[in-house]
Amino acid sequence: MNWTDCTHDGCQIHLSEKQGLGWYPQFTRRSRKPSLVHDHDWRQEMEVHPGEDWAPQQPRRRRARRAHDEITSWEHCFNDNCHEHRWEKVDAGYYPRQVGDKGELSKNDRREHKKRRAVRTRLGGEVSEKSIPDVEAMEGKISDLRSQLDRAAQIIVAKDNDHERLDKEKEKLQQAYNRCKQRMRQIGGMLWKEGV
Numbered sequence: 001m002n003w004t005d006c007t008h009d010g011c012q013i014h015l016s017e018k019q020g021l022g023w024y025p026q027f028t029r030r031s032r033k034p035s036l037v038h039d040h041d042w043r044q045e046m047e048v049h050p051g052e053d054w055a056p057q058q059p060r061r062r063r064a065r066r067a068h069d070e071i072t073s074w075e076h077c078f079n080d081n082c083h084e085h086r087w088e089k090v091d092a093g094y095y096p097r098q099v100g101d102k103g104e105l106s107k108n109d110r111r112e113h114k115k116r117r118a119v120r121t122r123l124g125g126e127v128s129e130k131s132i133p134d135v136e137a138m139e140g141k142i143s144d145l146r147s148q149l150d151r152a153a154q155i156i157v158a159k160d161n162d163h164e165r166l167d168k169e170k171e172k173l174q175q176a177y178n179r180c181k182q183r184m185r186q187i188g189g190m191l192w193k194e195g196v
Helices: 015-021 035-048 086-092 107-123 135-195
Strands: none
Touching: 086 107
């Protein structure tokens, strides 16, 4: 979805484009500037005239719009295509209705409901006698992970040593730079005295 089609002001995906242009798309396609722009103009005007007794009135702040999921719980959201409450509805296995009935999930959401339920039962610890883990394979994987961890630790130590060496070189160069700068000032002072 393009950011110009996104009418949700709190959308984190398209927020940077909206703030950059100062335009928040609406259903009516009217543009409006966020309160941050007005606040920025007010601050600039204050910096132009510092220390004066009068000041232009600070613009009223626009109340922040609350997100849909903060206002409505999923049980009271009757939009079957609501993205904020989709997973709660899928987990529950139905779409809520105003009258109190339960609406049937769409084909895709039924499929997702089955997948998520299967994952939960596997993670829940239902283990049969046939699914006993292979201990030797697990120990091999653990030893591989330990060797990878040792290699990573060696690389980190080497990088740390490189950083320490570079810091020392930086200090030496900074000292040489300061000495050179001080000597140039002395020479400049001597040349200025001779020229006068």
